[in-house]
Amino acid sequence: MHSPSRKEFVSLTFTGSGNYNSKQWRRQSCWRKWKQLSRLQRNLILFSVALMLVCGIATYPTVTEHFRGLTVVVKEDEGHVLKLAIPEVLPESDKQNQPLVPEPPSEKQKRAPHKRGPPGLQNRLQKKGTGSDIQVEENPIQEAKKADKGKGEKPLVKRGALIEADQATEGGTAKEAENKVAVPAVEQEDHSHEPEFDRLEAVRDAFRHAWKGYKEFAWGQDELRPISKSYGEWFGLGLTLIDALDTMWILNLREEFEEAKTWVSTELSFNKNVDVNLFESTIRILGGLLSTYHLTGDALFLDKAKDIGTRLMPAFNTPSKIPYSDVNIGKGTAHPPRWTSDSTVAEVTSIQLEFRELSRLTQDTRYRAAVDKVMQKVHKLEGKQDGLVPMFINTNSGQFTHLGVFTLGARADSYYEYLLKQWIQGGQKETELLEDYLQALEGVKKNLLKKSSPNSLTFVGELSHGQFSPKMDHLVCFLPGTLALGAHHGLPADHMELAKQLMETCYQMYAQMETGLSPEIVHFNMHEGSIRDVDVKLADRHNLLRPETVESLFYLYRFTKDRKYRDWGWEILQNFNKYTKVSTGGYTSINNVRDPEYPSPRDKMESFFLGETLKYFYLLFSDDPELVSLDKYVFNTEAHPLPIWPSAE
Ligand code: DMJ
Numbered sequence: 001m002h003s004p005s006r007k008e009f010v011s012l013t014f015t016g017s018g019n020y021n022s023k024q025w026r027r028q029s030c031w032r033k034w035k036q037l038s039r040l041q042r043n044l045i046l047f048s049v050a051l052m053l054v055c056g057i058a059t060y061p062t063v064t065e066h067f068r069g070l071t072v073v074v075k076e077d078e079g080h081v082l083k084l085a086i087p088e089v090l091p092e093s094d095k096q097n098q099p100l101v102p103e104p105p106s107e108k109q110k111r112a113p114h115k116r117g118p119p120g121l122q123n124r125l126q127k128k129g130t131g132s133d134i135q136v137e138e139n140p141i142q143e144a145k146k147a148d149k150g151k152g153e154k155p156l157v158k159r160g161a162l163i164e165a166d167q168a169t170e171g172g173t174a175k176e177a178e179n180k181v182a183v184p185a186v187e188q189e190d191h192s193h194e195p196e197f198d199r200l201e202a203v204r205d206a207f208r209h210a211w212k213g214y215k216e217f218a219w220g221q222d223e224l225r226p227i228s229k230s231y232g233e234w235f236g237l238g239l240t241l242i243d244a245l246d247t248m249w250i251l252n253l254r255e256e257f258e259e260a261k262t263w264v265s266t267e268l269s270f271n272k273n274v275d276v277n278l279f280e281s282t283i284r285i286l287g288g289l290l291s292t293y294h295l296t297g298d299a300l301f302l303d304k305a306k307d308i309g310t311r312l313m314p315a316f317n318t319p320s321k322i323p324y325s326d327v328n329i330g331k332g333t334a335h336p337p338r339w340t341s342d343s344t345v346a347e348v349t350s351i352q353l354e355f356r357e358l359s360r361l362t363q364d365t366r367y368r369a370a371v372d373k374v375m376q377k378v379h380k381l382e383g384k385q386d387g388l389v390p391m392f393i394n395t396n397s398g399q400f401t402h403l404g405v406f407t408l409g410a411r412a413d414s415y416y417e418y419l420l421k422q423w424i425q426g427g428q429k430e431t432e433l434l435e436d437y438l439q440a441l442e443g444v445k446k447n448l449l450k451k452s453s454p455n456s457l458t459f460v461g462e463l464s465h466g467q468f469s470p471k472m473d474h475l476v477c478f479l480p481g482t483l484a485l486g487a488h489h490g491l492p493a494d495h496m497e498l499a500k501q502l503m504e505t506c507y508q509m510y511a512q513m514e515t516g517l518s519p520e521i522v523h524f525n526m527h528e529g530s531i532r533d534v535d536v537k538l539a540d541r542h543n544l545l546r547p548e549t550v551e552s553l554f555y556l557y558r559f560t561k562d563r564k565y566r567d568w569g570w571e572i573l574q575n576f577n578k579y580t581k582v583s584t585g586g587y588t589s590i591n592n593v594r595d596p597e598y599p600s601p602r603d604k605m606e607s608f609f610l611g612e613t614l615k616y617f618y619l620l621f622s623d624d625p626e627l628v629s630l631d632k633y634v635f636n637t638e639a640h641p642l643p644i645w646p647s648a649e
Pocket of ligand 1: 414475546547548608612637638639
């Protein structure tokens with residue numbers, strides 16, 4: 001043992017008289033302590049300080065890059081949210097295909113300049129500080145309106161920094177975006193300031209591109225998986241091909257139509273041991289075949305319609321006559337889902353247009369009798385609130401179940417749509433249908449209609465046991481179009497006013513997203529002082545290429561001739577092309593509409609993209625009101641036009 005020498009220690013005891021808070025005292029004291037150190041100690045301290053300085057300077061950029069890369073602070077509606085630069089975890093099904101989905105962009109790629117979002121959003125971003133990802137929304141609607149007015153002189157904006165229009169090219173930025181979603185680059189054409197003819201051509205191009213993928217990788221199968229260049233089966237009935245038949249006819253794509261028709265006549269067989277969903281196969285297959293029959297006059301399609309319609313009829317063999325959800329079209333048996341004896345209200349009340357038309361065409365009354373009975377039963381049921389219906393109905397008891405929950409979104413949406421459309425189809429004679437529709441709209445106004453903050457967007461929320469929720473599905477965006485259709489057929493003019501307000505809201509669900517594409521579900525802010533109107537939860541950020549907003553834009557344009565609806569549709573089409581188009585053919589649904597750098601493709605093209613979305617785009621841009629006249633046809637919920645019956649029937 002040895003006692004430590006004085007040299008090895010520095011006393012840290014600060015004693016002594018005087019005011020130790022004074023600067024002078026502290027300076028003297030430090031200097032004294034420094035002088036008390038040995039030369040070796042002083043040199044060691046000086047060397048360490050110098051070393052730390054050198055290391056600090058050398059590593060500074062790496063460290064800051066590292067932290068910038070890991071977390072990006074984004075100002076969201078509810079406060080500050082940490083957004084991982086590492087892409088979100090893919091759903092299980094997508095994980096299986098991961099080798100086929102290319103790598104997410106590197107940090108370097110992520111920081112590369114890019115044009116983000118639609119014009120409205122870009123303009124909003126101008127107001128944000130430079131060099132930061134912190135973005136505070138100001139007044140998105142006013143900004144979007146300004147962008148609308150100032151068309152042609154919009155500045156392009158990069159993240160946090162304004163650049164001149166000539167510094168960026170549409171093609172270049174689109175390619176970048178596509179590289180980042182790892183979807184091979186596609187030639188982007190800018191038709192933005194060209195006449196309607198070119199917009200129609202752009203829709204035809206989009207259809208051809210989607211069809212190319214389907215034809216090469218999924219011909220005769222249900223759905224294209226465009227990233228993996230394969231297909232998915234649901235019913236095994238060529239769903240996309242059948243859903244797309246009348247779209248090809250309307251878009252005047254005759255070559256493609258003829259190929260598809262040949263497949264229907266030579267390959268399509270419903271004599272298959274498969275379970276199909278009654279609602280989905282009615283609206284897509286039966287509806288698609290019936291409308292194609294009407295447009296072309298070709299009996300092939302009526303024969304096929306009769307075949308599938310007849311095979312679906314066992315679904316109505318239930319104790320209550322409320323149909324089961326599933327039918328085996330080969331065996332002629334039907335059943336509810338495995339876990340319940342309930343059916344979905346929207347499903348059992350949105351098959352009527354098709355079966356009624358089938359009866360009219362075949363003179364076989366059984367189809368119509370089955371679906372009319374469902375409507376009569378639902379008309380009388382207890383459990384509605386101001387005309388609003390619950391989401392489930394029991395196939396044994398025939399009663400509503402899960403009472404007290406009301407939405408115009410999933411599981412209830414097309415009940416309201418088909419009340420109006422059956423009334424129109426039948427020549428406006430079936431007053432019970434009209435009464436139920438009008439009452440339900442009063443119910444919507446009383447219970448579900450609210451305004452958001454800060455921009456007072458009118459939206460349709462949900463009600464659960466008396467509790468209001470400001471949640472709105474994209475599916476609800478069918479409503480502006482349906483309201484406008486009713487007003488066109490003589491219902492109160494305030495329906496049209498509400499339609500216009502809701503149309504603006506549905507457009508904003510696209511315009512306020514970074515990709516300019518709507519998420520599946522939004523939540524509206526209602527508290528005064530909110531930064532922006534729309535919140536999107538992580539799980540709701542996907543876009544499935546759904547049609548409802550485009551559908552409503554079509555109705556609103558047809559009835560008002562206000563060009564802004566076309567311009568909004570044009571923006572949306574361009575954003576589908578930018579973020580969902582796959583170079584080798586097809587379009588894909590995406591997981592994240594809030595990340596233009598990595599929207600995360602889902603590898604699925606839903607049949608309704610061809611059956612509905614592209615068809616409504618085309619009709620929106622067409623100047624011919626006789627191209628599927630709304631005085632002669634009524635569209636089913638899958639966009640298949642069926643005739644309004646002549647008044648004598
Ligand atoms: C389509 O099958 C129909 O439009 C249906 O009414 C709702 N879901 C899809 C499109 O979103």
